[in-house]
Amino acid sequence: MSTTNKESLLPLNPMHLPELPSWFPIAWGWWASVGGTLLCLLTLWLAYRWNKKRLAPKKAALRLIQAGGKPAEAFELLRQAALCYYPREEVAKLTGKEWYAFLDTQVKSPLFLDNYELWQVALYSKEPLINASELVSHCSQWVDEALPPKRRRAKVG
Template identity: 45%
Template structure:
């Protein structure tokens, strides 16, 4: 017998292969990964916006003090007061003056700078006598340091006690 005349012993139909599996619907693992990525992205966006909103007054105060490079200590301390009013309760901050104000400023720093220089602050703020440039520069630098390190508040205002 030759190959062309040979017949199959069983009459079989040709094989029907199923379609290749499609991409949809995704397995649950892919949905979980996708949900995790979306939630993480939304959380990062929210945290970024919250941080920018929280530090807006701090950045504005630093910019104001630094743009007025020849600014006087009285204008620098006024900018510090405005920045403090942005972060702390207005009814508590607005009434502070003199020693109480300096004590509050020191209470928000790890290294107090204001109460030790209270006499210099009194001379600069309330006297017409001209102070030295070094003193003015040091006091303005203390104001910049306070804004950079005390804002936004890391310590609760209610824990501050007047000494």
């Protein structure tokens, strides 16, 4: 008994393949990755805003000091900038040599106490000074180096 090849095949239905897996809903790991990325971006954005807000008085003081040309105006702007960053109770009461000493303790190289007499002439004389631009640059340098204050600083007063 010989059977042909056609007769030996069983009558089977055609093969049905399952549907391809969809992208949605995605696995929890992908949600965690997206959430972590968003959290990192939010943290970076908040840090940028905080730093921008923290440096705003310094940038404004530098811009105004460099725009003006008189040492008395620059010195007043320096005092206002210092009041933005240092405790008012500590800074507002300082005058004269105590104020200059405070300024010098906040920077690496002293700029003000060594030039005390020159600053007194610049602040209280109506005559223009020859080296007024040097005094204005000292104010600009102090604002640039001392603000915002470092965590560890010397106390004066």
